[in-house]
Amino acid sequence: MRSNSKVAVVILAAGQGTRMKSALPKVLHRIGGRSLIEHVLATAYELDPAHVVAVVRHERERVAAAITEFAPQTLLADQDEIPGTGRAVEQALAAIPADFDGSVVVLSGDVPLIDSVTLGQLLTDHSDNARDMTILSAIFADPTGLGRILRGADGAVTGIVEEKDATDEQRRVTEINGGIYVFKRSAVTEALAQIDTNNAQGEKYLTDAAAVILAGGGIVGATLTTDPWVIAGVNDRAQLADAGRELNARVCRRLQREGVAIVDPATTYIDVTATLAPDSTVLPGSFVLGNSTVAAGAIVGPATTIANTAVGEGATVLRSEVNGAVIAAGATVGPFAYLRPGSELGENSKVGAFVELKNTQLGAGSKVPHLSYVGDAQVGSGSNLGAGTIVANYDGVKKHRTVIGDEVRVGSKSVLVAPVEIGAGAYTAAGAVVRKDVPAGALALSVAPQRNTPNWVQQNRPGTTSADAASAANGEKN
Ligand code: UD1
Ligand code: CA
Numbered sequence: 001m002r003s004n005s006k007v008a009v010v011i012l013a014a015g016q017g018t019r020m021k022s023a024l025p026k027v028l029h030r031i032g033g034r035s036l037i038e039h040v041l042a043t044a045y046e047l048d049p050a051h052v053v054a055v056v057r058h059e060r061e062r063v064a065a066a067i068t069e070f071a072p073q074t075l076l077a078d079q080d081e082i083p084g085t086g087r088a089v090e091q092a093l094a095a096i097p098a099d100f101d102g103s104v105v106v107l108s109g110d111v112p113l114i115d116s117v118t119l120g121q122l123l124t125d126h127s128d129n130a131r132d133m134t135i136l137s138a139i140f141a142d143p144t145g146l147g148r149i150l151r152g153a154d155g156a157v158t159g160i161v162e163e164k165d166a167t168d169e170q171r172r173v174t175e176i177n178g179g180i181y182v183f184k185r186s187a188v189t190e191a192l193a194q195i196d197t198n199n200a201q202g203e204k205y206l207t208d209a210a211a212v213i214l215a216g217g218g219i220v221g222a223t224l225t226t227d228p229w230v231i232a233g234v235n236d237r238a239q240l241a242d243a244g245r246e247l248n249a250r251v252c253r254r255l256q257r258e259g260v261a262i263v264d265p266a267t268t269y270i271d272v273t274a275t276l277a278p279d280s281t282v283l284p285g286s287f288v289l290g291n292s293t294v295a296a297g298a299i300v301g302p303a304t305t306i307a308n309t310a311v312g313e314g315a316t317v318l319r320s321e322v323n324g325a326v327i328a329a330g331a332t333v334g335p336f337a338y339l340r341p342g343s344e345l346g347e348n349s350k351v352g353a354f355v356e357l358k359n360t361q362l363g364a365g366s367k368v369p370h371l372s373y374v375g376d377a378q379v380g381s382g383s384n385l386g387a388g389t390i391v392a393n394y395d396g397v398k399k400h401r402t403v404i405g406d407e408v409r410v411g412s413k414s415v416l417v418a419p420v421e422i423g424a425g426a427y428t429a430a431g432a433v434v435r436k437d438v439p440a441g442a443l444a445l446s447v448a449p450q451r452n453t454p455n456w457v458q459q460n461r462p463g464t465t466s467a468d469a470a471s472a473a474n475g476e477k478n
Helices: 034-047 061-069 084-095 116-128 185-193 206-215 235-258 454-462 463-476
Strands: 003-014 049-056 075-078 104-109 133-138 148-151 159-162 175-184 220-224 285-289 306-307 322-325 337-338 350-358 367-375 378-379 391-394 403-406 414-419 420-421
Touching: 003 084, 034 049, 034 061, 034 104, 034 116, 049 061, 061 075, 061 285, 061 454, 084 185, 084 378, 104 116, 116 133, 116 175, 116 220, 133 206, 159 206, 159 220, 175 185, 175 206, 185 206, 185 454, 206 220, 206 285, 206 306, 285 378, 367 378, 414 420, 454 463
Parallel strands: 003 049, 003 104, 049 075, 133 220, 285 306, 306 322, 322 337, 337 350, 350 367, 367 391, 378 403, 391 414, 403 420
Antiparallel strands: 104 175, 133 175, 148 159, 148 175
16 A cells, blocks of 8 residues: 655654643553554554654653564654654654655644544645645633634634633634644644743744745635534543543444444443444443454443453353453353453353353363353363362462363362363263373262261251251151
8 A cells, every 4th residue: 555645744753742641642541442652553554644753752662662663663752851743743744754744734732632634634734725834723611721722804814823822802703623744744843943932831832833924925715614512632640531531432422323322321341442233232330441352243241341352153241251252153151250361261251140150261162151260271162160169270389271172061069170081972960070091981989978977957956946857847748
């Protein structure tokens, strides 16, 4: 695929983010399965640009490592000690090859809901009007803290003023600067060379480029978006939560339009990285996280978390916690199951109530219906692990594997002490402690034969309700 040789993207991510009150850099906080900077990078790359440059400074190593891991082709520009969005863009431009003379899109690392459709409209508006600078703006009932778009009597943009530098009259303007722009490269480069830090914050403002370009005879305009969320910045934990909730609502709405049944989006959380097929269902109180996939006819929830898990056609996962599992078509999980990484459930298999599986392959049609732990095991098809079966995979030092064949019947409350192998069709008796391999077709019985001591209760617990009941029962028989 040819990249869009006419577009470069600059992402501003050098700021401190002090209002998060966090040891984690702001742009590395997560919503919807990605960090803020990853959301912005993903949107940037949807434009298929010729270059993407991220500007870093605060917590430089951590932020740079996160960017490079997510999108290795991203160029990094280090901001020096001169503060401000204008300086940040200036240093990003220095990292873009000199022969690039297309449009430069400027995004903020802390504005995660920007989308490529909006940016496409911004780019179109910019080129249709042959502008040098196009600002993405919005009308905010409460514009507090944001830069205001200034317009002349004819309605044409005349500049941007930061709130701290604004007059009372300018503060009453409700059209705000979204902090997202398209520039003609040469125009922004020339403008930034003329901008100083002589303002209320002592910063080199990118916003000053509007007036400077206009003064030089350039063309500046604004594209007004009706969707304020696309420019919503995250500055504190409350805004992070708000953006996360809105992102989730958008993901759920998109999936619903694609045919996914989401009964209650308000209590359903689906990461942007998850894939759900039409006619899959997510019931209330559920989380579909990471690169999970849910096939048609599958039902997840209620009150279920699946992370990095594949749920096959028609499978159900009810009130369970599942991480790193593969659940084949028609399998049923829960209620109250805990599937850990490496759990692979065959077709039409069953993992029931209060069952934990780890690194275990369960064959087609096999069942672990109640109260079990099964770790590091391979189970064939058509086998049943009775209630309370424990696979003791850990000898205190090492973990060992257990192999169970096809059509095995493990008796209730058996303990299978790994490493051990149970052959096809074998049975273990209830309560068996299986320390040695069981050949195919054998019955493993390890508990002592039962011995009844007649009237033990009446003799040793006289006067108790049990003794009275026993006497009455025996009396009836005698
Ligand atoms: C900026 C705009 C304001 C607009 C608002 C929208 C300026 C001067 N003001 O204000 O008009 O309404 O965004 O959200 O541009 N950054 C750097 N290096 C710096 C300073 C900032 O990379 O030296 C980055 C920050 O990490 C952030 C982005 O630039 O990602 C915006 O900076 P911020 O300080 O949040 O600007 P605002 O005060 O919000
Ligand atoms: Ca901001």
